[in-house]
Amino acid sequence: MTTIDLFVDDSDIDVAIDDRDEGERRALELADRIRMVAAHDPGHAQRLVDELIVQLDRALGGTFREYLDGPARDVADRALTGAGSESSAVISPAENS
Template sequence: MTDVSHVAIDDAAELAGQLRDLAGTDPADVRQVVSEVLAALDRAAGGALREHLPETIRAGLDAASPTA
């Protein structure tokens, strides 16, 4: 049986590794990717994630939100 917490840790480690690889190219690109990922997570959480983030990051979420 698969341990859910182990899978989540593996997924988080894989994402962190991908971000580290990306960071070597252009920090501005990394910031954009992180903003987009956080915005997607916030949407998936119904807006609850942003309540737990610093104001500077929340501003980035607003900038990364897709316009309809």
Template sequence: MTNFGHLEDTDIDIAIDDAEAGERRGMELAARIRMVAAEDPELAQDLVDELIAGLERAMGGSFREYLHQESRNETERALSDSGSGISPARNS
């Protein structure tokens, strides 16, 4: 029997659909933000706030509709802090 060692998910080349690929990219992004947060929590929060503002712009102000109420409150705070020009009341 051959010992192949430890394999990571990224070591296996399998066909995945677009939804799975998007989820994998999202998980990778979350892991990277956690790494930044471990080193510099303020920078990580700034990055998350910018990401939220960008998603809100890209989705025409509808991003917060996909969030739970607690996350919506944080999103509205981030948007008002970022000066994104999108009214938090727009899609409430």
């Protein structure tokens, strides 16, 4: 007897429908990569997240907090107020590899 597998796994299809979908896909990939780093080195992952927050705030002219609320805003506030501290220092490409 022959069986036909009708289950379709579309997780490997990499076709963006529009720019928004592409942006969401890339954001999910970034979050997944940060989770993998956090599993091996939580401190390094936190520094990466802090630097990402600082750079997003710069790119948005200092208004990044306005897009957040609750715990996410608290995390951003901590990263942005600590921007001059050693824990939020810019990560060099050598450290990032």
